[in-house]
Amino acid sequence: METLWAPWRSAYLSEATENEAKNIRTGCVFCEALTNPDDRTRYVIHRGKNAFVILNLYPYNNGHMLVIPNQHAPRLDHLPVETRCELMELINKAQLVLQTVYRPHGINIGNNTGQAAGAGIADHLHFHVLPRWTADANFMTTVANSRVIPESLEISWERIREAWEKIL
Numbered sequence: 698m699e700t701l702w703a704p705w706r707s708a709y710l711s712e713a714t715e716n717e718a719k720n721i722r723t724g725c726v727f728c729e730a731l732t733n734p735d736d737r738t739r740y741v742i743h744r745g746k747n748a749f750v751i752l753n754l755y756p757y758n759n760g761h762m763l764v765i766p767n768q769h770a771p772r773l774d775h776l777p778v779e780t781r782c783e784l785m786e787l788i789n790k791a792q793l794v795l796q797t798v799y800r801p802h803g804i805n806i807g808n809n810t811g812q813a814a815g816a817g818i819a820d821h822l823h824f825h826v827l828p829r830w831t832a833d834a835n836f837m838t839t840v841a842n843s844r845v846i847p848e849s850l851e852i853s854w855e856r857i858r859e860a861w862e863k864i865l
């Protein structure tokens with residue numbers, strides 16, 4: 698029998714698609730986004746001192762964000778304490794922004810460390826922060842293993858970025 702409690706399935710599925718994208722590119726997509734100054738085309742929400750926030754290109758739901766250290770490192774314990782603290786502050790702000798913009802019923806906050814744990818981009822640590830609704834594991838997800846995302850990344854980026862700048 699399949700386990701019904703599977704909150705990280707969402708992260709796993711988006712990581713799987715992420716991995717496909719990674720395979721057709723060279724280098725690290727997160728490092729590339731970090732060095733590219735164009736926030737709009739890379740869907741960068743915020744650039745901090747030691748970490749940054751972008752939209753997931755393959756969202757599970759609208760508003761699915763990734764909180765990423767600037768340093769290309771695979772594990773949390775490879776990062777300085779200052780960076781770890783900043784990551785947690787950005788995760789906190791990301792969930793506040795999601796509450797404001799999307800008013801979800803719940804929020805998934807999580808990380809997959811290593812490929813065996815489901816990380817698509819295992820070499821560069823990242824945290825998922827995504828809104829959830831009670832009935833969002835819908836028919837399409839269950840039957841066709843695909844999702845319907847009603848809002849474009851462009852619109853999500855504009856809404857989230859605006860809220861990010863307003864919330865202190």
Ligand SMILES: [Zn+2]
Binds near residue numbers: 821
């Ligand atoms: Zn990287």
